Amino acid sequence: MTDTATLRVVIADDSVLLREGLSRLLEESGFEVAGQAGDADDLLRKVGAHKPDVAVVDVRMPPTHTDEGLRAAHRIRADHPDTAVLVLSQYVEEAYALELLSESTERTGYLLKDRVADVDTFTDAVRRVAGGGSALDPEVVALLLGRRRREDPLEALTSREREVLGLMAEGRSNAAIAEALVVTERAVEKHVTSIFSKLDLTPTVEDHRRVLAVLAYLRA
Amino acid sequence: MSGLRRALWGVALAAVIAGAAASALVLSSDHTDYAGLGIVIGLVIMASFIGTGLFAWWRRPSNRFGALMTAVGFTFLLSALTASDNSVVFTAGVILSGVYLVVFAHMVLAYPDGRLERRWHAWLLGVGYFLTLFGMVPQLLWGFKEDMQCDGCPESALLVGSNDTLRNVLDAATSLLGIGVVAVVLFILLRRWARATSPQRRALAPVLWSGVVMLVLLASQLGSGAIGSSRLTDALGVAGLIVFASVPWVFLISLVRSRVVRAGAVSELLLALGEAPGTGTLRCRLAEALGDSSLDLVFWLEDKRKWVDYEGHVVELPREGDPVRAWTEVVLEDRRVGAILHDVTLREEPELLRSVAAAAGLAMENERLQAQLRARVEELRTSRARIVEAGTQERRRLERNLHDGAQQRLVALSLTLRLAQGKLRQDPDKADELINGAQEELTLALGELRELARGIHPAILSDRGLGAALEALAGRAPIAVQLAELPERPLPEAIEAAAYFVVAEALTNVVKYAHASQATVSVSQVNGHAVVEIADDGIGGADPGRGSGLRGLADRVSALDGNMQLDSPAGAGTRLRAEIPV
Numbered sequence: 001m002t003d004t005a006t007l008r009v010v011i012a013d014d015s016v017l018l019r020e021g022l023s024r025l026l027e028e029s030g031f032e033v034a035g036q037a038g039d040a041d042d043l044l045r046k047v048g049a050h051k052p053d054v055a056v057v058d059v060r061m062p063p064t065h066t067d068e069g070l071r072a073a074h075r076i077r078a079d080h081p082d083t084a085v086l087v088l089s090q091y092v093e094e095a096y097a098l099e100l101l102s103e104s105t106e107r108t109g110y111l112l113k114d115r116v117a118d119v120d121t122f123t124d125a126v127r128r129v130a131g132g133g134s135a136l137d138p139e140v141v142a143l144l145l146g147r148r149r150r151e152d153p154l155e156a157l158t159s160r161e162r163e164v165l166g167l168m169a170e171g172r173s174n175a176a177i178a179e180a181l182v183v184t185e186r187a188v189e190k191h192v193t194s195i196f197s198k199l200d201l202t203p204t205v206e207d208h209r210r211v212l213a214v215l216a217y218l219r220a
Numbered sequence: 221m222s223g224l225r226r227a228l229w230g231v232a233l234a235a236v237i238a239g240a241a242a243s244a245l246v247l248s249s250d251h252t253d254y255a256g257l258g259i260v261i262g263l264v265i266m267a268s269f270i271g272t273g274l275f276a277w278w279r280r281p282s283n284r285f286g287a288l289m290t291a292v293g294f295t296f297l298l299s300a301l302t303a304s305d306n307s308v309v310f311t312a313g314v315i316l317s318g319v320y321l322v323v324f325a326h327m328v329l330a331y332p333d334g335r336l337e338r339r340w341h342a343w344l345l346g347v348g349y350f351l352t353l354f355g356m357v358p359q360l361l362w363g364f365k366e367d368m369q370c371d372g373c374p375e376s377a378l379l380v381g382s383n384d385t386l387r388n389v390l391d392a393a394t395s396l397l398g399i400g401v402v403a404v405v406l407f408i409l410l411r412r413w414a415r416a417t418s419p420q421r422r423a424l425a426p427v428l429w430s431g432v433v434m435l436v437l438l439a440s441q442l443g444s445g446a447i448g449s450s451r452l453t454d455a456l457g458v459a460g461l462i463v464f465a466s467v468p469w470v471f472l473i474s475l476v477r478s479r480v481v482r483a484g485a486v487s488e489l490l491l492a493l494g495e496a497p498g499t500g501t502l503r504c505r506l507a508e509a510l511g512d513s514s515l516d517l518v519f520w521l522e523d524k525r526k527w528v529d530y531e532g533h534v535v536e537l538p539r540e541g542d543p544v545r546a547w548t549e550v551v552l553e554d555r556r557v558g559a560i561l562h563d564v565t566l567r568e569e570p571e572l573l574r575s576v577a578a579a580a581g582l583a584m585e586n587e588r589l590q591a592q593l594r595a596r597v598e599e600l601r602t603s604r605a606r607i608v609e610a611g612t613q614e615r616r617r618l619e620r621n622l623h624d625g626a627q628q629r630l631v632a633l634s635l636t637l638r639l640a641q642g643k644l645r646q647d648p649d650k651a652d653e654l655i656n657g658a659q660e661e662l663t664l665a666l667g668e669l670r671e672l673a674r675g676i677h678p679a680i681l682s683d684r685g686l687g688a689a690l691e692a693l694a695g696r697a698p699i700a701v702q703l704a705e706l707p708e709r710p711l712p713e714a715i716e717a718a719a720y721f722v723v724a725e726a727l728t729n730v731v732k733y734a735h736a737s738q739a740t741v742s743v744s745q746v747n748g749h750a751v752v753e754i755a756d757d758g759i760g761g762a763d764p765g766r767g768s769g770l771r772g773l774a775d776r777v778s779a780l781d782g783n784m785q786l787d788s789p790a791g792a793g794t795r796l797r798a799e800i801p802v
Binding site for chain 2: 038060066067090091093094095096112117143144147148149
């Protein structure tokens with residue numbers, strides 16, 4: 001599976017309108033929509049049948065309209081390790097996101113539903129999780145960074161370092177961070193090293209491990 | 221022996237000496253008829269006033285009535301000076317012989333609490349003293365009138381000559397003024413009677429009425445003296461003396477009688493309460509026992525720290541110093557049960573009040589429970605009304621927010637899209653710009669809708685429970701919020717929701733008003749209650765009545781049978797505590 005190959009997606013959302021919209025948007029962006037599901041059971045069935053690269057899942061689905069999507073996401077991660085899951089949520093709820101990303105950040109993402117309107121961001125996130133990475137919504141990251149702590153080591157970070165930390169938490173690679181901040185990758189690496197030492201974290205090169213460490217730090 | 225008792229014994233001894241001296245003076249007099257009879261009558265009157273006065277003084281040291289009565293006895297004795305054969309002493313005796321009447325009037329006016337009601341009453345008495353002291357002076361200066369002359373009396377030490385006209389005019393004038401003073405005193409007494417409540421009347425009756433009769437007689441005597449009818453004057457004098465002499469006895473008898481009657485009333489009360497405990501007639505029975513038909517009962521609600529009446533309505537007790545009403549606490553097994561509201565005059569009988577209050581304890585506890593129930597019903601009724609009202613207001617607020625926020629944005633968006641559509645062919649750049657603007661507008665509308673939904677009911681609360689919802693809340697707060705304690709097991713949904721909104725509203729208030737740097741939230745389960753506590757390190761001094769937010773929360777909590785307390789001493793942070801039974 002590479003970026004050039006057409007990625008196959010299954011969409012789960014109880015709103016037909018949104019499902020159709022998402023489907024059209026993804027197809028226009030070069031994805032193949034292998035199936036659509038209106039509830040969690042349907043989703044699990046279709047993921048089993050089509051073995052897609054990515055499942056895009058709404059948190060709230062019938063019958064209880066609470067967190068079926070999240071639970072289905074866990075099942076998919078457990079039963080179909082090759083299928084990435086991108087959860088779309090109506091809420092900026094860090095608890096859901098962290099729950100999803102706490103065990104592993106591989107092939108997992110949590111985005112605010114509004115984000116689909118920003119086609120590039122959205123398709124980038126789909127590609128990122130399909131590629132084995134993670135995606136965490138910037139608003140959730142902002143919330144985590146904005147938490148008031150009694151003795152806040154985040155205050156020791158420079159504003160650029162905070163930006164880098166945020167982008168790391170979103171699941172972006174050094175290259176992506178460099179591109180977003182318009183700096184060299186070398187500069188990003190320096191920032192990352194500085195952040196890890198200020199926060200007293202063990203440096204790690206692997207992207208998803210790094211996200212895990214950062215998120216674990218931020219949620220504490 | 222206490223200081224007071226020693227002093228009273230001293231006064232008694234002084235009375236004995238004064239009595240002996242007066243007797244000696246009368247016996248040695250060469251111008252007094254029936255000296256023996258005079259001494260006996262005089263001493264009996266003096267002794268009854270002083271004895272009764274000292275007794276009252278001893279029982280109620282703070283009440284000056286006893287002292288006044290004693291003073292009447294002593295001043296009455298001064299008239300014995302007229303028996304002296306010495307001209308100067310005789311003259312002084314004539315001048316001072318009427319003083320006791322004014323002291324008596326003072327005593328009656330000051331009955332029953334020993335104080336004059338108004339300042340001008342003192343002025344009135346001042347005029348009375350002036351008249352009694354100077355009333356005889358014209359006769360002392362220019363010779364006694366015919367009917368006042370006595371054989372063998374020494375001459376006035378003040379005699380300057382003879383001027384019958386001037387003497388008669390002045391004498392008539394002082395008599396008339398005296399009548400005027402007596403009339404005003406009578407007026408005060410009768411008006412007091414007219415305004416008195418029935419227990420007050422019972423207390424006033426003995427002294428007030430004998431005082432009235434005595435004063436009427438005195439006025440008549442002055443009047444008859446002025447018109448010069450000596451036989452009538454004498455007769456009235458004798459009648460006045462008899463009434464005067466009876467006053468201490470009437471007072472004493474009423475004192476003893478009320479004691480006997482009240483003791484009977486208390487035992488009757490105990491019997492009645494024993495027969496039918498906790499009936500609604502408790503108030504009537506107590507009113508009967510205390511002889512106060514205006515009596516009322518109020519009950520103490522320990523949890524609310526408030527007094528309520530039968531209906532459960534909150535009531536205020538009369539303040540200390542209220543001129544009409546007073547209250548007596550009713551205690552059962554060291555616990556405050558309620559209070560008896562009664563006429564302030566019953567304070568004069570503290571032992572009676574105490575025994576009635578003690579007898580009422582158990583029956584009152586029964587009624588207190590009923591009143592408590594009614595108070596709860598009343599409270600529920602009002603809080604239910606408030607909850608309904610709050611619901612309506614909340615819907616109105618939501619409608620306004622939707623209308624002013626998301627809805628407006630969507631309308632604008634629809635317009636923008638329509639415009640963009642029009643530009644699409646001729647001016648694609650402009651169309652692109654418009655659509656970008658529409659996109660931004662849409663993002664804002666979505667954000668607003670999300671916040672609105674979160675405010676109505678955060679999804680995380682129903683999905684993940686109180687702990688997760690509170691963590692989210694703490695994470696969003698602009699100050700450091702520590703979650704000190706969370707319940708181990710999930711609570712019922714309604715309680716979790718109430719707890720969540722209590723914390724949310726409390727944190728909002730902390731951020732808005734407390735100037736705090738951090739807050740601590742804990743939710744624990746203690747004795748079958750969910751206890752929610754929010755404490756901050758801010759400036760304190762929070763007003764529980766502030767805003768509708770706290771009020772609404774209190775209603776929400778009380779709808780679940782819980783209660784809420786705010787503890788916010790100035791400068792020492794604020795602590796809000798809600799307890800909800802699980």
